[in-house]
Amino acid sequence: MNPVYRRxxxxxxxxxxxxxxxxxxxxxxxxxxxxxxxxxxxxxLSLDVFTERTRMSGGGxxxxxxxxxxxxxxATIGGTMIGILAGTWxxxxxxxxxxxxxxxxxxxxxLSAPSIIIGLYIYAVVVLPMGHFSGWAGVAALMVIIxxxxxxxxxxxxxxxxxxxxEAAAALGAHRWxxxxxxxxxxxxxxxxxxxxxxxxxxxxxxxPLLFTALNTNQWNFFNMGSEMPNLPMVLYxxxxxxxxxxxxxxxxxxxxxxxxxxxxILNILARVSSAxxxx
Amino acid sequence: MTTGSSVTSKTSEGDRMQKLSASAQERSALxxxxxxxxxxxxxxxxxxLLVLLLLGTITGxxxxxxxxxxxxxxxxxxxxxxxxxxxxxxxALPAIYxxxxxxxxxxxxxxxxxxxxxxFLTELCPPKLRRTIGTMVELLAGVPSIIYGMWxxxxxxxxxxxxxPSVFPAGTGLTTAGLILAIMIIPFITAVTRxxxxxxxxxxxxxxYGLGCTTWEVIRHVIFxxxxxxxxxxxxxxxxxxxxxxxxxxxxxxxxxxLSATLTxxxxxxxxxxxxxxxxxxxxxxxxxxLLGLVLFLITFAVLALARFMLKRMEQRxx
Numbered sequence: 001m002n003p004v005y006r007r008x009x010x011x012x013x014x015x016x017x018x019x020x021x022x023x024x025x026x027x028x029x030x031x032x033x034x035x036x037x038x039x040x041x042x043x044x045l046s047l048d049v050f051t052e053r054t055r056m057s058g059g060g061x062x063x064x065x066x067x068x069x070x071x072x073x074x075a076t077i078g079g080t081m082i083g084i085l086a087g088t089w090x091x092x093x094x095x096x097x098x099x100x101x102x103x104x105x106x107x108x109x110x111l112s113a114p115s116i117i118i119g120l121y122i123y124a125v126v127v128l129p130m131g132h133f134s135g136w137a138g139v140a141a142l143m144v145i146i147x148x149x150x151x152x153x154x155x156x157x158x159x160x161x162x163x164x165x166x167e168a169a170a171a172l173g174a175h176r177w178x179x180x181x182x183x184x185x186x187x188x189x190x191x192x193x194x195x196x197x198x199x200x201x202x203x204x205x206x207x208x209p210l211l212f213t214a215l216n217t218n219q220w221n222f223f224n225m226g227s228e229m230p231n232l233p234m235v236l237y238x239x240x241x242x243x244x245x246x247x248x249x250x251x252x253x254x255x256x257x258x259x260x261x262x263x264x265x266i267l268n269i270l271a272r273v274s275s276a277x278x279x280x
Numbered sequence: 281m282t283t284g285s286s287v288t289s290k291t292s293e294g295d296r297m298q299k300l301s302a303s304a305q306e307r308s309a310l311x312x313x314x315x316x317x318x319x320x321x322x323x324x325x326x327x328x329l330l331v332l333l334l335l336g337t338i339t340g341x342x343x344x345x346x347x348x349x350x351x352x353x354x355x356x357x358x359x360x361x362x363x364x365x366x367x368x369x370x371x372a373l374p375a376i377y378x379x380x381x382x383x384x385x386x387x388x389x390x391x392x393x394x395x396x397x398x399x400f401l402t403e404l405c406p407p408k409l410r411r412t413i414g415t416m417v418e419l420l421a422g423v424p425s426i427i428y429g430m431w432x433x434x435x436x437x438x439x440x441x442x443x444x445p446s447v448f449p450a451g452t453g454l455t456t457a458g459l460i461l462a463i464m465i466i467p468f469i470t471a472v473t474r475x476x477x478x479x480x481x482x483x484x485x486x487x488x489y490g491l492g493c494t495t496w497e498v499i500r501h502v503i504f505x506x507x508x509x510x511x512x513x514x515x516x517x518x519x520x521x522x523x524x525x526x527x528x529x530x531x532x533x534x535x536x537x538x539l540s541a542t543l544t545x546x547x548x549x550x551x552x553x554x555x556x557x558x559x560x561x562x563x564x565x566x567x568x569x570x571l572l573g574l575v576l577f578l579i580t581f582a583v584l585a586l587a588r589f590m591l592k593r594m595e596q597r598x599x
Contacts, residue, residue, distance in 0.1 A: 011496060012495055016495065019400045020404065022392065022393045026470065027416050027420075029463045033423060082327050089327065107331050114523070114551060114577070116554055116573070118338075120342065147330075177317050205422075207425070208527055208555060211555055237426060240430055240531065253430065272415065
């Protein structure tokens with residue numbers, strides 16, 4: 001064989017083998033992390049983990065799970081409403097105007113802004129004036145994180161709705177708000193749901209923005225949003241740092257990590273299923 | 281409004297006018313709908329303006345809260361090589377150094393790996409596997425950052441310490457943090473790279489194959505040159521993520537508050553320093569930490585803006 005051909009073929013094979021290796025390298029972490037989570041988390045799981053509150057020794061994660069659910073749900077509901085409205089303006093009214101382009105750009109930047117900055121921001125504008133940490137502050141911080149996600153997916157999905165549908169509805173005499181509500185939203189529903197689920201998955205694992213907003217507590221907190229709110233990520237953080245000398249707390253943290261990761265991955269998979277359905 | 285269509289020539293002029301104009305009921309419906317229209321646009325527009333308000337208040341509140349520290353410390357805040365709260369010595373250099381070094385290590389590891397995965401996914405992988413592997417890499421992006429931190433401190437750091445004790449004497453350190461960050465940003469860079477590689481028209485790829493190019497030559501000489509900007513955008517996006525990552529880094533960086541100009545030694549990063557000290561801080565220390573937050577926000581804002589700018593150019597080409 002021509003030596004030039006041979007050399008080109010060899011180079012090609014080496015590169016392709018390297019990219020195969022890279023893929024293995026990329027995927028293996030997911031397995032390693034899942035294996036660790038299961039091997040350390042499953043032995044620590046028990047009914048008490050879900051029903052008992054956190055204590056200095058023993059106890060469970062019940063109050064933390066409840067607190068996380070409350071804060072994530074409230075933030076998702078609030079963030080979804082604001083996000084959908086703002087996304088609607090960008091897609092239906094803003095168009096290519098200068099203002100819309102600026103908002104789009106800022107939103108894209110906020111989408112990946114460090115979450116600890118959001119925590120500091122809410123601390124400065126909510127916690128300091130109120131004088132104490134609170135569940136509301138935690139909800140506000142999580143909302144600031146989810147809003148850009150919902151805005152982005154709402155706008156993208158509304159832009160996929162063909163203009164001829166809007167024009168057909170307008171020709172029948174429908175007003176613009178009715179067109180958006182009845183025609184555009186029904187076309188973009190599945191896509192927006194995907195965005196909301198992905199955003200919800202993202203905020204349910206966030207720790208940094210809760211450090212100085214919701215803080216944490218060992219008590220049960222049933223919708224008393226004005227005071228500190230227990231939450232799962234903060235319990236994990238505290239058990240792995242200041243309480244890490246107590247083996248029981250560390251294994252409890254792994255049980256919590258397993259629950260948290262399972263919840264987040266299930267939300268992610270739900271989002272994927274919903275987006276696959278919308279593409280059909 | 282719609283009643284005029286059936287008017288015949290026989291009807292008188294006045295009759296016709298009456299039929300053409302809207303009845304009182306129709307007029308009120310029009311008015312009502314017009315009002316709803318305006319209200320709806322107002323509601324959506326004010327929500328959209330909230331985004332600008334957010335950016336404004338984030339910057340404003342951080343500047344306001346960090347101002348006392350900037351006045352008190354002046355330039356020594358940026359040049360001091362030691363952060364010691366007990367003696368009111370706040371030098372941000374160790375944190376800034378740690379942030380930059382860990383992010384650069386992460387980028388250096390993540391770029392070749394993400395490129396490899398993207399090449400594998402677009403060129404090599406059988407279509408059946410493509411979705412599965414793509415999903416797995418994306419799920420990696422969904423794992424909460426605190427899980428990476430816990431895994432890093434309980435599994436990765438002890439592993440490094442026992443297998444490479446000369447390089448990682450404590451297991452934790454700047455390079456360990458960089459490695460964890462690399463694992464976290466690989467999915468982001470891969471997703472962007474794969475997407476921009478898909479924007480290359482198939483006909484370009486096929487003509488290169490038709491000329492007898494190998495797969496690597498197609499990628500190297502046809503695909504890379506036309507998606508360079510987008511790939512760089514993806515990399516910078518990953519860099520932005522790495523700079524601001526908190527929980528994963530806090531666990532494994534070692535939290536050494538003195539400047540140690542090494543790559544593998546223990547250090548700290550801006551985000552880790554804030555996470556560790558903020559809840560117990562007040563007075564000057566709190567203000568200094570908020571100022572540090574402002575510095576981080578400005579750095580990431582600049583980096584992310586650059587990334588978006590490059591990706592935007594790519595999108596315009598694809599459209």
